[in-house]
Amino acid sequence: MLSNVPIFIGLRYIRARQRHQFISFVSGFSLLGMALGTIALVIVLSIMNGFDRELKSRILSVVPHGFIDKSPSLMNWQALSATVLQHPEVLASAPYIAGYGMLSNHRALRGVDIRGILPSDKPPNHKSPNNRNAVSMIQDPMLIGEFTRLRPGEFGIVLGRLLADYLSVTVGDQIVLTLPQVSITPAGVFPRIKRLSVVGIFEVGAQIDQRLAMMHIEDTQRLFRFGNNVQGIQLKLVDIYRADSVMATLAEQLGSDYQVRDWSQTQGSLFAAVKMEKRMITLLLMIIIAVAALNIVTSLVLMVADKRGDIAVLRTMGLTAGEVMRIFIVQGSAVGIIGIIIGIILGSIIAVNIGDIVLLLERSLGVYLFDPNVYFISHLPSELRLDDIIIICVVGVTLSILATLYPAYRAAQVAPAEALRHE
Secondary structure (H helix, E strand, C coil), rough: CCHHHHHHHHHHHCCCHHHHHHHHHHHHHHHHHHHHHHHHHHHHHHHHHHHHHHHEEEEEEECCEEEEEEEEECCCCCHHHHHHHCCCCCEEEEHHHEEEEEEEEECCCEEEEEECCCCCCCEECCCCCCCCCCCCCCCCCCEEHHHCCCCCCCEEEEEEEHHHHHCCCCCCCEEEEEEEEEEEEECEEEEEEEEEEEEEEEEECHHHHHCCEEEEEEHHHHHHHHCCEEEEEEECCCCHHHHHHHHHHHHHHCCCCEEEEEHHHCCHHHHHHHHHHHHHHHHHHHHHHHHHHHHHHHHHHHHHHHHHHHHHHHHCCCCCCHHHHHHHHHHHHHHHHHHHHHHHHCCCHHCHHHHHHHHHHHHHCCCCCCCCCCCCCCCCCCCCCHHHHHHHHHHHHHHHHHHHHHHHHHHHHCHHHHHHHCC
16 A cells, blocks of 8 residues: 555645645646657647658559669560569569650750659559559549550650749640660761650659659660660569668579669659658657656756655655655656647647648638649648657656656755655
């Protein structure tokens, strides 16, 4: 029964009497600060998760999940594709050629990534005849034109919307492609130039819309002088987040003659930047919780000074110094834990509904947070994750407990005889 005494007294001390309103105010302020810091962390981390999800879903709807190349070129890509498709986590494969060039017309010019692909509804190799998922799902975000209008020998090209807007072109317009190669003729050395016809415009809603242009693979074979060969094959996997392990397995199976990459290597710098930004924002917002923890220290120090007589009486009644410490540890920790629980509940409710809340505010005020003409998204994405909640709870509770150690130690050092002598 005595073991429950520190818990009972510590919880009882949370509610200060009428003459201790200042101490009660400081404790309430600590609880409020802990709750607000937790709410801010939950909401911001959920929004960062939402942006990360949107970015990955948009970019990976165009970018293949894995690449297998061979230098200087791949001759029999069909055999390699058949071997790769035996892996249970590989859904589809298709040949590709990638290169760089500069698109221009009489209005503007822009450096672009050129990708040669087979523009069919299905990839040439897929596991199921009912599987209509191509390696690149560019078919879905097509704005104008059709992807299948890329025909060999016609030198058509499909552009991202932002790239087409920058060059002021649309379907049916002509555009000039300049390659980083030269042609040697009797008249001299000239850059390689080819006039192309725009047959489609797509919009993914990501940075790819500004740089990516696609052509039929047979046209890129001629432009980049691959002959009948290709650069490699691109893959679509069952789970994009297991791409690194799947591609590592394929690399061991194929040997050192092939160069194997996954999307985290081709697009990894962008997602690494998002992850680093999330970590830095988390660290900055943790300062709010740390400030609230310092308020717990202040309230407990004042409480110890005010309760010296009570501490002395408790010591004379048989409580040990350790039990006195536990009283104030319980009191301070309870304030922090209550604040964290309130913050987690309110923060989770707001994070789940943040999109609707922002939409309601936009309609009420007539001010739009994300202009669809400027930004890639028109709403505020959010994704609440359990691991973030667990980290916030662990850090918050740890800081709350650490904040109680010094005041609790001070309380344990109170000498009963000295304290009662001044009462």
